[in-house]
Amino acid sequence: MITADLHNHTIFSYDGSNSPEEIIENAISHGIDVIGITDHQFSIGDRIGEYFEYIQHCKIKYQSKIKVLCGLEIGTRPKPDDFLAASSEYFDYVLFESLDHAEAMDFYEFIEWQRRFRCPKGLAHTDVFRLSARYDLDVVEVLRANDIFWELNTSGNYVYYYDFLTNDKKREKIRTSGICVSVGSDTHRVEEYRFKQIRRANSLLRELGNPFFC
Ligand SMILES: [Zn+2]
16 A cells, blocks of 8 residues: 655745655655645745755655655635646645635635646645535535545644544545545654554545545
8 A cells, every 4th residue: 555645844834844855755764655745835935936846856866765746735814826826737736725714715716716726636634524514515525526635634733634533424425425535744844743643544545445646
């Protein structure tokens, strides 16, 4: 089984403590097969070209040891300028974050806006069940129909992760929906790398049999 971790921050994020190389080498040492770098769009700003080039260099440097993906985490509180959508085609994927937050953009507005991004798209640390209840809508089905994958975030900062581990109904909903899924550690410091949780979440989602984004 491939173990993937598609949510990691580096010094390109205002809150990341490690270089991309440190994040990648830490992942290699823990036996991760696919690592995604997803720095915050708002802290990269106009260094986006530099960021992209840097991660491309890392892809080549580590290609015999690990698959490196170049992603971007995009805020929704509020949504950023549209130029990002135009440059998104260069990225392996983008993660939209915290769509269940009280200050996040409206879900219907999000579904329209995300169409402008021309790369694979995922929803990071968002409790899709809470969002479904808020809108009285099958949000999982809407995401699946729009080819948006859903992240199980193992950072320990989000209750929905623990809820998903213990709630049969929610796991069954994800399984039967056929939605594409991913695992993200949301690492900001390698000293805090939660490897067991990453492996556990990978195993759980693989057992469900949903298509895996990586
Ligand atoms: Zn993040």
